[in-house]
Amino acid sequence: MKLYYAPASPYVRKVVILLHETGLEPGVERISSTTTPMKSDSALRKSNPLMKLPALILDSGETLYDSRVICEYLDTTFAGGRFFPAAPTARWTALRRQSLADGLLDAGLIVRYETKMRPPEKLWEEWRSGQWAKVTGAASEMEHEAPQFGDSFDIGTIAIACALGYLDFRYPEFDWRDDRPVLAAWFARFSERPSLQKTVPTLQPAGR
Numbered sequence: 547m548k549l550y551y552a553p554a555s556p557y558v559r560k561v562v563i564l565l566h567e568t569g570l571e572p573g574v575e576r577i578s579s580t581t582t583p584m585k586s587d588s589a590l591r592k593s594n595p596l597m598k599l600p601a602l603i604l605d606s607g608e609t610l611y612d613s614r615v616i617c618e619y620l621d622t623t624f625a626g627g628r629f630f631p632a633a634p635t636a637r638w639t640a641l642r643r644q645s646l647a648d649g650l651l652d653a654g655l656i657v658r659y660e661t662k663m664r665p666p667e668k669l670w671e672e673w674r675s676g677q678w679a680k681v682t683g684a685a686s687e688m689e690h691e692a693p694q695f696g697d698s699f700d701i702g703t704i705a706i707a708c709a710l711g712y713l714d715f716r717y718p719e720f721d722w723r724d725d726r727p728v729l730a731a732w733f734a735r736f737s738e739r740p741s742l743q744k745t746v747p748t749l750q751p752a753g754r
């Protein structure tokens with residue numbers, strides 16, 4: 547298998563965590579890619595018409611995207627459903643938490659594109675602050691739910707950890723821990739796991 551990836555991408559991180567957890571990571575070739583809506587990676591476009599990371603090329607030649615589909619594929623094919631619970635209550639909770647985390651990331655990424663890439667004279671402050679409200683609102687919901695996380699290590703909690711790691715990486719000035727102490731303590735514990743340690747976001751591809 548081959549993975550289009552970037553070491554800074556929180557969506558890619560979800561996938562790479564599962565690759566580490568399933569022991570598949572050493573056998574997956576990584577194709578380093580840089581892509582933005584303004585300047586897309588033309589090689590990536592051949593595999594994913596949406597031109598987004600991650601994309602996973604299977605040995606059959608078929609490509610899977612986005613991160614949710616790739617994670618569920620890896621789990622179903624190689625992990626026997628460890629990360630996507632089968633029991634209805636646990637399943638819907640895990641999937642909703644993944645949506646909460648991915649939604650935080652989608653809004654966080656929009657804010658980043660708006661503030662770092664859009665020409666300043668074209669900045670639309672109401673749009674930026676509306677997106678940022680989704681980031682802070684999602685983080686507060688995570689704090690609200692954190693007492694129930696316990697030791698669960700599924701796609702919901704993995705995605706939440708990737709979202710919080712992204713905030714630390716791209717928005718270090720946003721002290722989300724300040725009024726979210728339960729979430730902060732959970733994140734510190736969760737981040738000790740080797741698959742999390744090996745996938746901390748960086749700008750440069752990490753040595754493997």
Ligand SMILES: N[C@@H](CCC(=O)N[C@@H](CS)C(=O)NCC(=O)O)C(=O)O
Pocket residue numbers: 554555556557581582583584586596597598599600612613614648655
């Ligand atoms: N829903 C997608 C989101 C993927 C995504 O937005 N990836 C970013 C990198 S962090 C990207 O490729 N952005 C380029 C673009 O939006 O054109 C997923 O879960 O994989």
